């Protein structure tokens with residue numbers, strides 16, 4: 001199967017619709033039906049960037065990170081694998097709808113015993129796309145609110161402090177996305193996950209502030225994305241840990257690798 | 263010539279021809295070194311690639327200029343700031359100058375025989391450039407210009423100036439002129455900067471007569487010219503600057519004995535991020551895209567990365583720039599200007615809010 005752009009756009013549209021109504025095992029099944037495993041073999045990079053950024057933008061979730069990590073290690077999609085988490089912890093993202101104790105209660109994420117070392121670069125890229133999608137979702141919520149909400153007789157979008165927070169968020173998102181597009185090797189993927197985690201945390205902070213009181217409620221959608229961002233940031237290494245690791249690579253290397261060339 | 267051939271050709275040539283600076287570190291020495299590097303690269307042909315034939319170029323894609331600049335900067339042959347000014351001035355001439363004028367003048371810029379400057383900012387008009395008041399009045403076929411410019415980089419060394427002046431009210435009343443700096447009535451006074459180099463000047467204009475055929479575009483095109491120049495600044499010039507900052511990150515990595523890998527990694531991440539972003543921008547440009555307000559994102563990422571890098575240098579080389587004469591001192595101080603020149607950090611965020619996020623007016 002070759003995937004051309006129009007096919008991909010159609011698929012993305014279908015997925016977006018599906019993801020607005022389905023999550024977890026339900027979404028997992030639909031994706032299996034749509035040929036997710038084949039897509040992962042035949043159009044790996046676009047499949048990963050499209051599907052994972054849509055998860056972020058729609059707020060849906062599915063246990064697909066397992067498939068990316070399993071297939072990167074030469075295995076088959078469809079199972080689960082123990083994944084490293086920030087602070088030296090290990091977790092499993094189960095293919096059930098049974099929630100764990102994670103900050104994001106929708107996710108079937110559970111503590112696990114130490115697992116085997118698996119290649120992480122592609123998984124980090126996938127999570128990077130997810131985090132960037134989540135950040136975009138938060139920015140869109142805050143942007144809509146800023147245009148809508150009137151104080152002192154004008155939309156709060158007219159206040160420069162508000163505008164600059166949203167601008168700052170967009171800069172972080174666009175920068176992270178550029179690192180994802182450019183990421184090929186191990187170090188590039190590590191940096192991209194760090195940039196994406198940082199962008200999502202920046203978005204969470206600024207967008208929550210712009211939303212004021214309503215953004216602190218469980219009735220507004222924002223908190224779901226904030227929780228997701230916080231949890232995903234730690235998976236396969238947090239922005240903070242990965243940034244430090246990049247610094248270690250630099251010091252040991254003695255020179256900063258130029259990872260993209262004209 | 264493709265990018266790979268060009269890059270390896272330039273590298274081989276530079277390995278053979280030693281253009282290392284031998285000057286005293288003064289700004290005048292820096293400017294002389296720039297002229298020397300340009301002359302040599304022009305004569306060898308490298309400086310001419312990526313420019314059209316009508317201005318003395320050898321053709322080929324513009325990205326070759328970014329590649330050349332990266333090599334020059336990485337080898338520390340010339341100061342990246344003044345090296346890159348060509349990237350703004352020459353495309354402006356190509357787009358707006360009468361053909362004969364461009365053909366006559368631009369080669370002098372490319373081959374290092376002249377320096378030029380850009381007279382936009384005024385004492386009363388910085389961020390609000392459109393409020394500029396230097397005026398040009400018609401007299402016969404000529405124009406007579408009076409007013410004052412400030413922060414004009416390289417003005418004391420420049421033979422020509424791309425100058426904005428008011429010929430009528432409003433944005434449409436700004437006109438661009440190509441001025442000979444030895445015209446009677448021009449006084450240049452270098453300003454001392456906090457990093458100890460006389461990089462920019464005040465320029466006083468007192469009834470300066472400019473011939474009518476020295477208008478760039480038509481009367482009233484000045485604002486459009488100023489806006490059109492930004493994409494040039496934010497593609498090739500940025501790539502040069504990023505290459506320069508990588509050399510400083512390398513130097514910091516080599517010199518620090520601190521094991522604060524978090525700080526080092528954060529500086530690297532910021533720099534890697536703008537390199538990736540700028541790479542995507544160059545690619546869009548090569549595909550024929552017209553660059554617009556989205557380059558404000560590049561500008562914010564670059565200025566932030568630059569300041570973070572030098573802040574990190576100060577943290578990881580404790581006391582060095584405070585207590586000792588070292589290049590870190592002046593470069594750290596210079597990095598403070600990164601959020602001022604080329605449109606301040608706040609102005610970039612205003613543009614992003616208005617044009618990219620559609621937040622309406624303030």
Ligand SMILES: Cc1cc2nc3c(=O)[nH]c(=O)nc-3n(C[C@H](O)[C@H](O)[C@H](O)COP(=O)(O)OP(=O)(O)OC[C@H]3O[C@@H](n4cnc5c(N)ncnc54)[C@H](O)[C@@H]3O)c2cc1C
Nearest residue numbers: 380381382383388389413414415599602603604606608609
């Ligand atoms: C090293 C250097 C080289 C330069 N070289 C040149 C050159 O060669 N040619 C040339 O023409 N100019 C040059 N400049 C000038 C540069 O373009 C201006 O300094 C810049 O546009 C800012 O103008 P200003 O200094 O008057 O600051 P102002 O515009 O007065 O700004 C002061 C502060 O107010 C903020 N501010 C202003 N307006 C707003 C707003 N609407 N919203 C929020 N905040 C706002 C700014 O962000 C800034 O923080 C150079 C400057 C430097 C530092």
